[in-house]
Amino acid sequence: xxxxxxxxxxxxxxxxxxxxxxxxxxxxxxxxxxxxxxxxxxxxxxxxxxxxxxxxxxxxxxxxxxxxxxxxxxxxxxxxxxxxxxxxxxxxxxxxxxxxxxxxxxxxxxxxxxxxxxxxxxxxxxxxxxxxxxxxxxxxxxxxxxxxxxxxx
Amino acid sequence: xxxxxxxxxxxxxxxxxxxxxxxxxxxxxxxxxxxxxxxxxxxxxxxxxxxxxxxxxxxxxxxxxxxxxxxxxxxxxxxxxxxxxxxxxxxxxxxxxxxxxxxxxxxxxxxxxxxxxxxxxxxxxxxxxxxxxxxxxxxxxxxxxxxxxxxxx
Numbered sequence: 001x002x003x004x005x006x007x008x009x010x011x012x013x014x015x016x017x018x019x020x021x022x023x024x025x026x027x028x029x030x031x032x033x034x035x036x037x038x039x040x041x042x043x044x045x046x047x048x049x050x051x052x053x054x055x056x057x058x059x060x061x062x063x064x065x066x067x068x069x070x071x072x073x074x075x076x077x078x079x080x081x082x083x084x085x086x087x088x089x090x091x092x093x094x095x096x097x098x099x100x101x102x103x104x105x106x107x108x109x110x111x112x113x114x115x116x117x118x119x120x121x122x123x124x125x126x127x128x129x130x131x132x133x134x135x136x137x138x139x140x141x142x143x144x145x146x147x148x149x150x151x152x153x
Numbered sequence: 154x155x156x157x158x159x160x161x162x163x164x165x166x167x168x169x170x171x172x173x174x175x176x177x178x179x180x181x182x183x184x185x186x187x188x189x190x191x192x193x194x195x196x197x198x199x200x201x202x203x204x205x206x207x208x209x210x211x212x213x214x215x216x217x218x219x220x221x222x223x224x225x226x227x228x229x230x231x232x233x234x235x236x237x238x239x240x241x242x243x244x245x246x247x248x249x250x251x252x253x254x255x256x257x258x259x260x261x262x263x264x265x266x267x268x269x270x271x272x273x274x275x276x277x278x279x280x281x282x283x284x285x286x287x288x289x290x291x292x293x294x295x296x297x298x299x300x301x302x303x304x305x306x
Binding site: 006011013014016024037045046047050053055056057058059060062066067080083085086094126129133135 | 160162164231281
């Protein structure tokens with residue numbers, strides 16, 4: 001039997017603390033508190049599984065973009081991405097039906113806007129979390145050329 | 154047009170810091186550092202998007218279990234769940250093909266093992282992150298009756 005490709009394993013642990021709250025752990029990484037969100041009888045101010053789902057998608061999009069930008073030699077000043085996941089019940093079950101990625105990339109004054117757009121689109125298509133979910137994903141990118149006199153905050 | 158059900162929005166932001174690292178934020182919740190994992194030219198000791206994906210699934214399974222246990226009146230002493238996601242490339246693209254949930258529930262000495270198993274199976278099927286992903290999920294539950302003389306750590 002031919003091995004098609006290497007596989008990777010990712011392991012986490014979640015432990016119930018009290019009420020609808022728990023603690024996530026993963027190797028020697030900092031712990032993350034997690035809770036049912038308020039709208040499902042849970043707790044405010046704590047990451048929910050729903051938040052983590054959207055975060056997994058948007059951070060994978062970012063890391064894929066970073067790899068793509070390095071590969072294609074794209075120079076950029078900053079990258080951030082707002083993401084919004086919609087949880088709905090089109091049939092019997094709740095699920096994430098749609099997610100919007102709103103990346104904002106700032107390029108140097110002489111930056112390559114076309115290449116930046118290409119890298120964003122490539123990252124959207126190459127994101128392995130996007131491949132793993134049934135959620136429809138759309139992207140609303142913003143690419144900004146830094147003005148020559150613009151100060152970096 | 155009939156509205157089938159309420160929808161919920163979940164928003165997060167990710168911002169690139171340096172190298173293949175960034176910071177996740179969500180309302181007034183504690184920030185989470187995120188990075189490409191070492192096996193994809195990234196960084197150790199930081200949550201990766203892959204870890205967050207597995208964490209979203211396992212924590213949703215936990216919160217669904219907590220809600221189910223309350224609904225059915227299941228008494229339990231503790232709950233934790235190890236989860237393992239397998240990233241593979243069965244065709245052209247990497248994706249999470251499989252995830253295993255290994256919940257461990259400790260019940261009081263006179264606990265209802267059958268009801269605990271029912272709640273775990275219900276939670277596995279009712280988990281909204283599970284509904285949102287294409288990953289095949291399997292469960293290997295462990296249900297333990299606390300011995301009357303057992304000390305809680």
